Amino acid sequence: MLIVMDKDATPAQIEAVVAKIQGLGYVAQPIPGGERVAIGILRNPGPVDPALFLDMPGVIQAIPVSKPYKLVSREMKRADTLITFPNGLTIGRGHFVLIAGPCAVESETQALTIAHAVKAAGAQFFRGGAYKPRTSPYSYQGLGEPGLKILAKVRQETGLLIVTEAVDTDSLKLVAEYADVVQIGARNMQNFSLLRQAGQVGKPVLLKRGLYATLQEWLMAAEYLMAEGNSQVILCERGIRGIGEHARNLLDLATIPAVRRESHLPILVDPSHAAGRRDLVAPLARAAVAAGCDGLMVEVHHEPEKALSDGAQSLYPEQFAALTRDLATLKPGGWA
Ligand code: PEP
Numbered sequence: 001m002l003i004v005m006d007k008d009a010t011p012a013q014i015e016a017v018v019a020k021i022q023g024l025g026y027v028a029q030p031i032p033g034g035e036r037v038a039i040g041i042l043r044n045p046g047p048v049d050p051a052l053f054l055d056m057p058g059v060i061q062a063i064p065v066s067k068p069y070k071l072v073s074r075e076m077k078r079a080d081t082l083i084t085f086p087n088g089l090t091i092g093r094g095h096f097v098l099i100a101g102p103c104a105v106e107s108e109t110q111a112l113t114i115a116h117a118v119k120a121a122g123a124q125f126f127r128g129g130a131y132k133p134r135t136s137p138y139s140y141q142g143l144g145e146p147g148l149k150i151l152a153k154v155r156q157e158t159g160l161l162i163v164t165e166a167v168d169t170d171s172l173k174l175v176a177e178y179a180d181v182v183q184i185g186a187r188n189m190q191n192f193s194l195l196r197q198a199g200q201v202g203k204p205v206l207l208k209r210g211l212y213a214t215l216q217e218w219l220m221a222a223e224y225l226m227a228e229g230n231s232q233v234i235l236c237e238r239g240i241r242g243i244g245e246h247a248r249n250l251l252d253l254a255t256i257p258a259v260r261r262e263s264h265l266p267i268l269v270d271p272s273h274a275a276g277r278r279d280l281v282a283p284l285a286r287a288a289v290a291a292g293c294d295g296l297m298v299e300v301h302h303e304p305e306k307a308l309s310d311g312a313q314s315l316y317p318e319q320f321a322a323l324t325r326d327l328a329t330l331k332p333g334g335w336a
């Protein structure tokens with residue numbers, strides 16, 4: 001249930017509503033944004049009677065929230081969530097962003113070379129894993145903390161903000177210290193203890209869609225983050241298991257308008273992990289932008305044939321630059 005207050009409601013009237021919710025044994029969560037204060041009721045085991053609130057001074061509406069996800073839902077918060085970083089960059093509707101970089105941080109030279117190239121092509125964020133969730137235990141697992149230090153150097157030298165993945169609760173602590181955005185990967189989308197802790201780190205979290213996750217499961221995973229008090233959640237579609245061998249995954253473009261309908265959170269698209277091969281990345285990226293996503297995450301490597309992870313799907317820097325020029329003609333965000 002969402003309690004909507006009159007725009008002239010006094011702090012005392014708002015306090016009284018919060019106290020009533022708490023007195024019933026539920027959690028009161030003020031919802032930011034808009035010119036009116038709204039207060040969400042959470043952790044109520046059954047329906048709440050709107051009449052309990054409707055006669056309180058300053059209350060104008062009590063709206064039942066029908067979806068299992070509450071804080072994530074558009075029913076709770078109509079305005080799009082915008083996440084603004086200390087340097088003024090914003091992620092969210094109307095602020096198209098490009099996140100680019102290698103799958104994994106391999107060395108300082110590799111990271112800086114790619115970072116300078118993607119920055120010149122228009123990226124605002126650098127991506128690169130210091131901790132890699134790999135299908136095989138024998139594959140490259142990432143540099144760990146030395147990789148995070150390289151990412152800090154990339155930010156210092158280029159001004160690009162850093163997106164990097166936490167694979168477990170141990171790496172999360174370190175990742176949250178170094179990253180501007182903490183990534184939770186597809187394989188961890190339903191790692192609920194990791195989600196709970198990521199909800200508490202005080203940094204924006206980019207939550208990838210799980211390999212087989214329905215939209216509802218994905219949004220419920222985002223609810224875990226928000227339920228811990230983190231309102232800075234970014235969703236990222238990266239393809240789900242398909243039936244074909246022609247691409248690594250099946251990019252589900254319908255999630256872009258569907259997320260927009262169901263949720264106020266920003267929705268980005270990662271065409272690289274959907275494609276699995278370089279030649280499919282740009283067409284999928286253009287399609288995602290045409291469908292109205294709020295930004296892209298693209299893997300780029302200056303020597304993809306030598307990459308320690310995901311080289312086959314990594315664009316050469318000049319291919320990434322050509323893609324960003326194409327995207328400009330699509331007016332990113334212009335139709336959303
Ligand atoms: C990645 O971004 O490098 C990655 C491992 O992605 P995903 O979790 O989507 O597979």
Ligand code: MN
Binds near residue numbers: 103104273299309310
């Ligand atoms: Mn990758």
